Amino acid sequence: xxxxxxxxxxxxxxxxxxxxxxxxxxxxxxxxxxxxxxxxxxxxxxxxxxxxxxxxxxxxxxxxxxxxxxxxxxxxxxxxxxxxxxxxxxxxxxxxxxxxxxxxxxxxxxxxxxxxxxxxxxxxxxxxxxxxxxxxxxxxxxxxxxxxxxxxxxxxxxxxxxxxxxxxxxxxxxxxxxxxxxxxxxxxxxxxxxxxxxxxxxxxxxxxxxxxxxxxxxxxxxxxxxxxxxxxxxxxxxxxxxxxxxxxxxxxxxx
Amino acid sequence: xxxxxxxxxxxxxxxxxxxxxxxxxxxxxxxxxxxxxxxxxxxxxxxxxxxxxxxxxxxxxxxxxxxxxxxxxxxxxxxxxxxxxxxxxxxxxxxxxxxxxxxxxxxxxxxxxxxxxxxxxxxxxxxxxxxxxxxxxxxxxxxxxxxxxxxxxxxxxxxxxxx
Numbered sequence: 001x002x003x004x005x006x007x008x009x010x011x012x013x014x015x016x017x018x019x020x021x022x023x024x025x026x027x028x029x030x031x032x033x034x035x036x037x038x039x040x041x042x043x044x045x046x047x048x049x050x051x052x053x054x055x056x057x058x059x060x061x062x063x064x065x066x067x068x069x070x071x072x073x074x075x076x077x078x079x080x081x082x083x084x085x086x087x088x089x090x091x092x093x094x095x096x097x098x099x100x101x102x103x104x105x106x107x108x109x110x111x112x113x114x115x116x117x118x119x120x121x122x123x124x125x126x127x128x129x130x131x132x133x134x135x136x137x138x139x140x141x142x143x144x145x146x147x148x149x150x151x152x153x154x155x156x157x158x159x160x161x162x163x164x165x166x167x168x169x170x171x172x173x174x175x176x177x178x179x180x181x182x183x184x185x186x187x188x189x190x191x192x193x194x195x196x197x198x199x200x201x202x203x204x205x206x207x208x209x210x211x212x213x214x215x216x217x218x219x220x221x222x223x224x225x226x227x228x229x230x231x232x233x234x235x236x237x238x239x240x241x242x243x244x245x246x247x248x249x250x251x252x253x254x255x
Numbered sequence: 256x257x258x259x260x261x262x263x264x265x266x267x268x269x270x271x272x273x274x275x276x277x278x279x280x281x282x283x284x285x286x287x288x289x290x291x292x293x294x295x296x297x298x299x300x301x302x303x304x305x306x307x308x309x310x311x312x313x314x315x316x317x318x319x320x321x322x323x324x325x326x327x328x329x330x331x332x333x334x335x336x337x338x339x340x341x342x343x344x345x346x347x348x349x350x351x352x353x354x355x356x357x358x359x360x361x362x363x364x365x366x367x368x369x370x371x372x373x374x375x376x377x378x379x380x381x382x383x384x385x386x387x388x389x390x391x392x393x394x395x396x397x398x399x400x401x402x403x404x405x406x407x408x409x410x411x412x413x414x415x416x417x418x
Contacts, residue, residue, distance in 0.1 A: 045303065060377045062370045063343055071346050072312045086376050113375050121376035148299035156302035203358035204313050205342045207370055208381070 001066035043195045048150040049216040050189055052203075053226050053242035054125055056251070058210040061123035063105045065202035065211060069127075070106070070237060071192060072201035079176045080104040082202055086112075089253045090119040097253040106195040124254055125211060125249075127202070128153060128174040128187035131237060132242035136166040136175060145184065151216075151244060152189045160184050171239050189213075216244075313341050314351035322354065326402065333403040343401070363396040 044181060055221045061084055069082045084105030084194055088098040090206040105123075113121055130153050137145050137153060142165075144159035154217065161182035167184065194213065198204070203211045213237035214223025226232075233250040234243040247254075291300050316339040316369050320327060323340075330336035341347060343366050350356045373383035400406050 057378055058307050059382050060370060061374065064369070068313065076274075083257045088376075108369060108372075109374060109376065111374050115375045122378075123376055143292070143299065144302075146296050146302070148303055149295060154302060154306050156299055156305065158305065159299060169283040186302075188306050190311075191303075192304040193313075196311065198311055198313075198315045204315055204339055207338045207339065207342045223326050244327065 030143040036103060043197075045149040047217060048194075050072045050130065050151045050194060051214050051216050051223060051246065052130070052189075052200075052214045053129075053132050053214060053223060053230075053232065053246045053248065054123060055210050055230075056122055056129070056214075056247055056249040058208040059084070059125055060205065060208055060210075061105060061109045062206060063108045064205040065125060067104045068201040068205040069187075073188070076178060076180065079178070079185070081174075081185070082125065084109075085124045085126060085251060086121065087124060087251065088113050088119060088121050088184070089251065090117070094253045097251075110130060110217065120251070122249075122251065125202075125248075126172065126235075127245070128170075129172055129187070129243035129245040130187075130240065132244060134241060135171065135239075139165040145186075148191075151188070152191055152194075154188055154191060155184050155186055157183045157185075171236050171241060174234075174245045258272060311348055312346040314346075314348040316340055317350045319347070322351075329400075330402050333405055335404055361401075363401050366401070367395040367399075404417055 019131075019201060024186070043124055063084060065082055066080065066084060069080075070184075071080060075081050082104075083101055085101045085224060086105075088100075090098075100112070109123070113119065120134045130150060130151060131159050132147060134147060134153055137147055140146075142159055142161055144156040144161070146154060146156070158244050162182045162184070164177060164184075167177060175184055177183070190198070193200060199213045203213045212223065213228070215221045216223065227246060230248040232246040232248050234241075234246060235250075235254070236243075269367075270317075286364040289299055289301065292298070294300050295303075326340075340393055343361055344358060345357050345361075350358045368386055371382065371384050373385050377383055390398065400408060
């Protein structure tokens with residue numbers, strides 16, 4: 001207690017210092033708020049190759065990622081760029097899991113199952129897989145969606161004609177038409193954040209480290225260690241989409 | 256001969272229509288397409304910039320710790336030290352850019368329960384409580400510091416009043 005008290009006093013005593021710091025931080029922060037990528041000149045698209053790891057064994061289904069994504073990206077109420085599913089697999093019913101995702105997990109998950117019923121229960125966060133051979137980009141007739149040089153599947157809203165081919169082509173159900181613009185919308189892997197040295201909003205607010213953004217072109221990135229020390233799997237590998245969303249502890253029942 | 260010509264005339268007309276149509280398409284396409292379309296792939300390179308130029312809403316933990324340096328010491332040794340500030344305090348980039356924008360103080364109990372309410376789908380290893388039975392559902396921060404829950408309470412407001 002006395003420790004925290006002195007800390008508190010320190011905090012107040014360094015008030016003047018804080019004011020100075022405030023100025024310094026404000027300057028450092030300026031380019032981020034300004035939002036123009038040329039003001040963050042160190043970012044080169046050819047030097048990155050983005051991927052994400054999801055550790056199912058850690059997910060607590062708190063829904064922070066779902067809410068953060070909506071806050072960060074102004075996602076309309078009934079649509080989701082990322083969502084969390086709850087799986088309930090009884091005994092040998094691998095082929096018939098019970099899956100629910102009330103409001104995408106936005107409000108968390110009310111208890112629905114009882115422990116010890118010879119079943120397994122777990123959460124699976126989902127989002128765009130940022131495939132490197134994506135079916136969704138291949139079907140676009142106008143070049144309004146594409147794989148960026150740094151490995152992110154992006155949409156070009158000024159070019160999209162709203163034909164919905166890509167929505168149907170995505171094997172993971174990660175795209176939707178934004179009714180406000182009648183153009184496609186999807187996870188951009190927070191492109192406006194990762195190009196400024198920040199992580200995605202979902203990773204930023206994930207309390208357990210379930211989700212982690214990684215740069216496969218950066219040899220120092222901890223993602224390499226993770227991929228080597230875990231048995232990871234991608235969703236629907238039989239479709240050869242080149243997904244870059246690596247799941248640890250993925251159950252066979254997950255579709 | 257003239258008969259033959261007359262029979263084929265509609266074909267020539269149709270061919271002319273096709274050629275005209277193609278020429279029109281090529282002209283319109285040349286005018287409408289941005290010059291750099293296709294430079295990086297079958298898309299408009301400007302779309303990269305369009306996607307990148309939005310302003311972040313979450314500032315990120317390093318930004319918080321630039322000013323709230325005391326938090327490093329306060330969280331030392333806690334399992335909560337690994338949680339980013341904005342997982343509880345929510346998006347505060349406006350506050351980080353200008354601290355006079357005062358953040359709302361989170362409601363401790365409501366926040367704790369988002370993560371710690373027991374659920375069979377949660378990993379067994381994760382510490383979970385039943386909010387009805389755990390210490391009779393008392394206010395969490397009366398016994399746990401939000402920033403270091405393994406430790407007892409810390410109430411700056413109360414402490415300041417005592418001074």
